[in-house]
Amino acid sequence: MGFAFRVARNYLSLVLAYRMCREKAVRGTTRNNDDDMVPSSPVQLQLQDSHVVVDNGIVRLTFSRPEGMVTGIQYKEIDNLLEDSNTETDRGYWNLVYTWPPEHPNDIFDKVEGTTFNVIMEDEDQIELSFTKTWDPSLNDTGLPLNIDKRFIVLRGSPGFYSYAIFERLEGWPDINMYEGRIVFKLKENMFQFMAISDERQRIMPMYKDRQTGQVLDYKEAVLLTNPENPFLKGEVDDKYQYSSDNKDSRVHGWICSDPSIGFWMITASNEFRTAGPVKQDLTSHTGPYTIFYFFSTHYAGKSLGIKFRGGEPWKKVFGPVFIYLNSVQPDEDPLTLWTDAKEQMFIETESWPYDFPLSEDYHFAGQRGSVTGRLLVRDRYFNKEIMAANSAYVGLAPPGDAGSWQRENMGYQFWTQADVEGYFSIRGVRAGNYSLYAWVPGFIGDYKYNIYVSVTPGSRIRLGNLVYNPPRSGPTLWEIGIPDRTAAEFYVPDPNPTLMNKLYIDRTDKFRQYGLWDRYSEVYPDEDLSYTVGVSNYQTDWFFAHVNRNTGNKTYIPSTWQILFDLENIDESDNYTLQLALASANEAELQVRINDGEAADPHFTTGVIGNDNAIARHGIHGLYWLFSVDVPGSILHNGNNTIYLKQSRGKIPWKGLMYDYIRLEGPSESN
Template identity: 70%
Template sequence: MVDGEVQVLKKMGWNRSCWLAILLQFFLLAQCAVHRRQRIHKNSTSDDENYYPPVQLHLLEDHVVLDNGILNVTLSTPGGMITGIEYNGIDNLLEYEYKENNRGYWDLVWSKPDHQADVFDKLEGTDVYVITEEDNQVELSFVRTWDSSSDTGLPLNIDKRFVMLRGCSGFYSYAIFERLEGWPDVNISQGRIVFKLQHNLFQYMAVSDDRQRIMPTTHDREKGLVLDYPEAVFLTNPDNSFLRGEVDDKYQYSSDNKDSRVHGWICTDPATGFWVITPSNEFKTGGPVKQDLTSHAGPISLSMFFSTHYAGLPLIIEFRDGEPWKKVFGPVYMYLNSVLPDEDPLTLWADAKEQMLLETEKWPYDFPLSDDFPYADQRGTVTGRLLVRDNYINERLITANGAYIGLAPSGDPGFWQRENKGYQFWTESNALGYFVIKNIRAGNYSLYAWVPGFIGDYKYNIQITVLPGSKIRLRTLVYDPPRNGPTLWEIDIPDRTASEFFVPDPNPMLMNQLYVSQPDKFRQYGLWDRYTDLYPEDLVYTIESSIYQTDWYFAHVNRKVDNKTYVPTTWKIVFDLTYVDELSNYTLQLALASANEAELQVRINDETTEVPHFTTGLIGRDNAIARHGIHGLYWLYSVDVPGSLLVTSTNTIFLTQSRGLSPWRGIMYDYIRLEGPSSNNQTQKHK
């Protein structure tokens, strides 16, 4: 934390008049501390549970209250909106100034294919059912069933579940979405849970160890100046003067799925934490490196299940020709914690991370009572080893160290990053390439992988059928990454991001102080215009003398001519060849980390030719440049380069992003490599 934030926390202070109430609450939690993180079994009668009050269900006229003595949660009936969370002496952690259906809720964004206007649906239930009401557990179901005779509304059956367990300092939620065969076509672009906390209490947000800070409120943003798009606001007169002159944008706090297991907010008086914990990503779309929102100014915390963020149209869930579907999203855990008044409130983050690890270890949970959620004994395991064969690097097989390996519905290699209807199960291989994929739902899958340090995607050529309780051991798998010849030169290392390239300092008038000294300063606002500031002439990269960490801009963007005009740019790669085989083909490997309404054209040694040697055509809608991401969807192109286009001396490859008009049209490169001919009797040399 910077000194300014420490001073802000001191000024906020603690109200000691609440000390006794907090102490009593802490005593209850401390009494349960040894046991609270143990698994709670549905029908357990162990003596340990005597430490906790039983879970109670209070039925009111138009609400229902779940109460386990640590916290209580109020839900509207039959809608299933979360209207109140009482904990640690706070009557309601949610913003009570908002309407009851705008505090905590599930929602979907959907549209009809022939009518593209989005419908924002908060999935209000029409019936509520008590699934179980026991001392150890209460589970409620809020249901909305689609009327197939009406042909209106979202053609989806909704079953929202809320679970409270004895002794747990939080509550769980999951949902089952279902379509029956023959139902109308529909597009669904987003699904999530939203929590809007009290703005006068929760002012400190934590997304990761190095991304946490005092945040502006919704009111601060309303008083600010909207920048290039509504999400980005320049804070002109925030209540907290420490924030004046900063830029706030919710996309600055996005994370990859694999890195987004816990995030939330801290209230300092009384010291209280609210956290969204995701114990598994099996129900999320787009794989482990799909990016999405976490928490952001409001204060708001989200559990994002799927969206088009950082991906675009490929991740719209499209149902056509009466396709049936059913999927369980969650459970996710809303965890609450607290400390005594004389303890540091920031220790709540460390405790939340510990709780996240415990929740992850308990996955799959043994308490959800939907038949659609399989327990551990109904799931399978797949093990194996992945090696890489690249004879131009090593004549022996190479261990796939740190490879991402996963099961997902069947498709082409790389399909997993655009897959959006099924379940995915991912792991990372160890240093020797061995991997274990656990807790797999029964079903048919393809096995996919990608290996840092190598381009392309691997797919196992045999479908894998996982049965309940099955343990599948695969033979040693070998990945042959795309390659047609020896490396003549390369730029960067392949890892599917542009993070190793040069990221500039932001405009000093448009900064988020959090990222001034952070390695991920690509999250700063307005970096698309910094290219124009820093490169009065377009980028030129000379092999052997240029350094990609300082000389290759992280995003190939358009040049700003005036406040409204952006024009395409052409980058040059200059290299020498001491020998050229004019009768053979060379290969230019272009790995892209992101593309947004872009077209990459390649010309060889002649910038003026009207028809490029190669073009990607119009690609991408991931919008990662505008949304401060260092990657979106991955693209790979292997471009044939006839030797007749090269010369024995200095050569230039011209890379043109030909689509102008917008500051956010552009691409991010992951890795570029020029390969010589594959003939073994040709010796390629380069300077």
């Protein structure tokens, strides 16, 4: 039994014993916990004056009418899994965050309350409901200029329900910025206290009121638990960003109630409707207890990733469906098996995509979609004289743009897969449309883009054959630091301050999720900034994972300058060398490069101020990817000792900084 599993079991045992001492939720009559008891019950619809109820014999859902808020989820003997002490508009809902530029720059939080209700489908096997909100420019409407159709689907025999929405703007509508779109469920706090995001990331969670009585740290999301109701959590830091995940890794997450043993899960079968590609990061479940699915946001990217409509452009997009899955086990069974079952259900949902039951004409079924296959190869003669398979390359279709533009794309659909060890890839279930094909290959810098648009039509099977990626390269490698994988995970991540830790991430490879690591830099390097000697130093222990500002005390932060020391021989002063700088993250940072003169008034190269991904503060190991190829004239290099000075010149706050992915110095081209 693995360490993480044992810890999870111990946590769950603790919370169960602890909760038995508390007053339990008022429940209905206890009955058999077997979902198979009523698998064939027909789906039934009940229309009330201000509510709509859908019941398939397993789950009973209540919606406000016509707003479309999920006000109740009845499952097993629990009358409502949602926190019914909250108002009906604050239990289960879609919401958007937007601004009207430039007249109204402040964020507006909109819970997308419908004004019209319709039954799209009603029979014994399926009920689909629609709650719509429309914008009418003729009425001087000051709300969000967007038509929104929220849909909910309940299927016969299904222990859960689906939700999706169609967003639409008509031509000529006013400018708008949209920064967040999500669906939220706030669960009953005295029941759901154990959270699971992955096999390794599972734990008992604090109560919401523990955050209110705790000590707010450097920003409001991070709270030191000083007097939690569960004493086991005292002294830990709770921060919702510690539970973020890449989109590609966030297919199922949720909560477990131990008495009775019930699971509540958010499952997504496809990420095609999410923005910015597979490694875009976002929030998942966190203290509340909340379960959230983000369709788009600016998290770990900055407001440049906001959806910005200009010039009256029309737009329509389908977000979802996502599946809200409920499961249970018998009282004598291990509650942790609920997580295993949720993962299995996630695979079932994934294999069933695209679904064949949503009834919006804007949702495309399998027959309306196509596929794209091919093989990606890599040619880098300085790495290998032979052409190589793009082992485990990420290959995707996204709206047309420049190489790498997919990570900032936010209006269309994206379809990604991972190639096998031989570089073969297959992208299936692609909506009809015009795309560019993009890729990046672990172990190589840069981005690939196929030089021909890929036009997918219904039923098409496009075979691209062999594609060849030539990664950026000017000459042979003289030295390198790190691994080109678009993260800083391979570098030195310190242990957290022992008074500011999250026990889940102790002695783990993902301990970068601990709070306050930016201040550990000044403790690891108390007198002088980082200095790395090529051929002597080890990047796993001697290269700090984030280039952050130095804490001089009293909340004063000053820029830091790192040094790379290396020896060269037989310098060709008449030729150019190349410094490849791949960054895994940047937040209001300016990286200045000086060579052999750390005090030079003007840097040899500067990135200018770049980035707003805030990955350092939000416990990420990467944000958006940046690549800079810096020309280095041989005339400024020395035979013998050389030093490259890397200065992050923006100070004042601890989170202005960057993370390196990979650094390489290349010699002159051998063809010269």
